[in-house]
Every structure is written in C-alpha cells, then in structure tokens.
Amino acid sequence: xxxxxxxxxxxxxxxxxxxxxxxxxxxxxxxxxxxxxxxxxxxxxxxxxxxxxxxxxxxxxxxxxxxxxxxxxxxxxxxxxxxxxxxxxxxxxxxxxxxxxxxxxxxxxxxxxxxxxxxxxxxxxxxxxxxxxxxxxxxxxxxxxxxxxxxxxxxxxxxxxxxxxxxxxxxxxxxxxxxxxxxxxxxxxxxxxxxxxxxxxxxxxxxxxxxxxxxxxxxxxxxxxxxxxxxxxxxxxxxxxxxxxxxxxxxxxxxxxxxxxxxxxxxxxxxxxxxxxxxxxxxxxxxxxxxxxxxxxxxxxxxxxxxxxxxxxxxxxxxxxxxxxxxxxxxxxxxxxxxxxxxxxxxxxxxxxxxxxxxxxxxxxxxxxxxxxxxxxxxxxxxxxxxxxxxxxxxxxxxxxxxxxxxxxxxxxxxxxxxxxxxx
Numbered sequence: 001x002x003x004x005x006x007x008x009x010x011x012x013x014x015x016x017x018x019x020x021x022x023x024x025x026x027x028x029x030x031x032x033x034x035x036x037x038x039x040x041x042x043x044x045x046x047x048x049x050x051x052x053x054x055x056x057x058x059x060x061x062x063x064x065x066x067x068x069x070x071x072x073x074x075x076x077x078x079x080x081x082x083x084x085x086x087x088x089x090x091x092x093x094x095x096x097x098x099x100x101x102x103x104x105x106x107x108x109x110x111x112x113x114x115x116x117x118x119x120x121x122x123x124x125x126x127x128x129x130x131x132x133x134x135x136x137x138x139x140x141x142x143x144x145x146x147x148x149x150x151x152x153x154x155x156x157x158x159x160x161x162x163x164x165x166x167x168x169x170x171x172x173x174x175x176x177x178x179x180x181x182x183x184x185x186x187x188x189x190x191x192x193x194x195x196x197x198x199x200x201x202x203x204x205x206x207x208x209x210x211x212x213x214x215x216x217x218x219x220x221x222x223x224x225x226x227x228x229x230x231x232x233x234x235x236x237x238x239x240x241x242x243x244x245x246x247x248x249x250x251x252x253x254x255x256x257x258x259x260x261x262x263x264x265x266x267x268x269x270x271x272x273x274x275x276x277x278x279x280x281x282x283x284x285x286x287x288x289x290x291x292x293x294x295x296x297x298x299x300x301x302x303x304x305x306x307x308x309x310x311x312x313x314x315x316x317x318x319x320x321x322x323x324x325x326x327x328x329x330x331x332x333x334x335x336x337x338x339x340x341x342x343x344x345x346x347x348x349x350x351x352x353x354x355x356x357x358x359x360x361x362x363x364x365x366x367x368x369x370x371x372x373x374x375x376x377x378x379x380x381x382x383x384x385x386x387x388x389x390x391x392x393x394x395x396x397x398x399x400x401x402x403x404x405x406x407x408x409x410x411x412x413x414x415x416x417x418x419x420x421x422x423x424x
Contacts, residue, residue, distance in 0.1 A: 118164050120172070279296045
C-alpha cells in the first residue's frame, strides 16, 4: 500500500470511530469539550474536525461553544473553517450562510418571522471574561454586507415582525465589511433595518471611547423612528461613569450643532448591576450550586443568525447542562414530523422553529447575592413544523410535557373543527 492510500485508509478508520452528529449535538458544552479532549489525546482531533466541519450544524455547534475549548483547539477550529471558506467563498448574491440553498422560500419566511437576533461578527473586540454569551475575544469573521442587504431587501417584512437586535455574542461597533473599494460598517446595516424593515434597532455597546461611534449612538437615524441605545457600564467606577456622562453630553451638543437630530434616549446601562461568575464558561469556576446565578442574560426565545450558524433558542434557568441559561441548537431543517409528550426540545429544535418572543426579565442588582429568575416552569412555547403550529408545555430540562396542535396549514384548529362540524 502506498503512502497516499495508507493515509486515506487511516482517516477512514478514524472517522468510523467518531460519534454521530446526533450524539454530539446532545452534548452539554463540557461534555463536548471532554469529547474533543479525548480525540486530541488519541491524535484524532484534526481528522474529526476536518470531517465534522463539512456539516453546517456541527460547525455551528462547535463554533458557538468555542470559548470552552483549549487555546490550541480553538486555533485549529478557526484554521480549518477559514481554509474551507477559501475553497467555498461566500457568494455576494446569496443570503447569509447560503440559507436560500438550504431552505425553501416559505420556510425562510417562517424562520425570519421569528428572528430575534443577528450576530454580525464572530468574535468580539472586548472579550469580557465574564461574558454571559461566551464571546470569543477578537473578531474572526463577519456576515458580508451584500448578503445582509439581500436578506433585508427580500425578507424585510418578515424580519420586521420581531425587530431583531443586531448583536449577540458580539460588539456592534466591531462590524466592518469590505465591499469593493467601500467599507461598510454597523451604521450601514442599521440603515438596512430602517429602510426595509421599518424599525430602528436597539443597541447595547461596550464601546464608550470612540467618538465617531458615540456620535452615532447620540444621533437619531430616522425622523419617524427612535429607540433606546445603551452604553454598558457594568462594574464601571464612579469616576469613569462621570467621565462617560460628560462625553455623552458633549457628543449630543456636537450632534445638535451639526444640525442633526439628537437621540436623547441614549443611556448608561448597568450602573445598578455588577458582573458575576457562574453563567457561561465561568459556570465551571463555581464550587457549588448555591453560587450559580439563576438566569443568564438571554431574554428571548426564537431564532439567532450568526456568521457561523442558524440557531433555535429557548430560555431556561442556568444549569450544568445549559450554563448560559438557554437551550441553543442549530436548526438543520423544517419537517412535518409531529411533536409529542416525551420528546426533548433539543431534538425538536433541530427540525422545527421556536416562536420568537420576549422570554423573561432578570438581573443582578448591587447588594444582591443571586440573580432572580422570573420565568415560570412548566413553560409554554409555540413551535412551528412544516405544516402545523404546536403549543407545548416544557420543563426546565427541555422535556415536552404536553403538546397540542393549534394551527394546521395556516388555519386555526378551532376553524377546522367548526368546518368539520358543518360538513359532517
């Protein structure tokens, strides 16, 4: 056997020992890390990643929990993803992630009608150690502006239904997309939302020093629309708070002097809160359950779009299984498979669409030891399959306790039952 055939045979042998996609997607972040470490120890990690990253959902899942990996494992993951992107570069005429090649137009309308957040960049310039969304420090990639323009131009009406904010595990001001000789920034994407979806996206930013960004935050972007914009000041000293307040005042004055409309709904958010360990990756640093916050910073159920994946989200209390306080699963397809009591939401979320909605409100106040989770369980959630809408009752582990059909082929079940009575 020549060397080339030997290496091919060895790769095939290693591949046959890998866990299935379904098994990997059921892992908690720590279980995923343990699996990657075991492969690393056996010398099979690179072969696994080369194979697994051909699959969109595995790529999305590994990327979402990348901060949990060892530094060299993160570097290997990013390198392989970048190499594959060079082979299959993004198409400017497509939607983000080439979603138009994966889903039908009707499926996309349903997906984007429940879109709660668009994470414009993968990685964050801030990389806060206590980030509740486990943002990786340093921007790796972004969604091309041309693809975002295609998304808003074609599906602006659907996107307007949930008015998604344009960040998640990211800093909005980091966004930069080179389009020919022109650079597109966050401000350009913001205008897409205003022009095609008729809403002014809310912003929370940790960038409190860049003057151009501050002026943007303090300027109204539309005569008819206005929304809250927040400078995140968690853990900021009183001295720095005073300096920021002065910069905001100065910026507003300059905006006014330039004959622009001032946005007076810009505020400093988080003065009454403090950073804590125990959510996201810092969960593993806590010694006991009593030290863990009750809720993460995720506050919406629905769909999340990032440069590396399309996800369903469902907010739950923080546990070892769900350390961010959210069940987050890559959406693989939309099927007509029914949902029944006894199913687990993690499997359901791979093939159905979680209805977008504001989920809960919870925060850590200064002087309070623990975060208070204000959601109630069993929790009611609506889920769409290809032809039905289900109303589910779900426990904190994602187990479906009750399931009933409330819509079928866009018709309320009550209307169908009434029609059946008349024809019966």
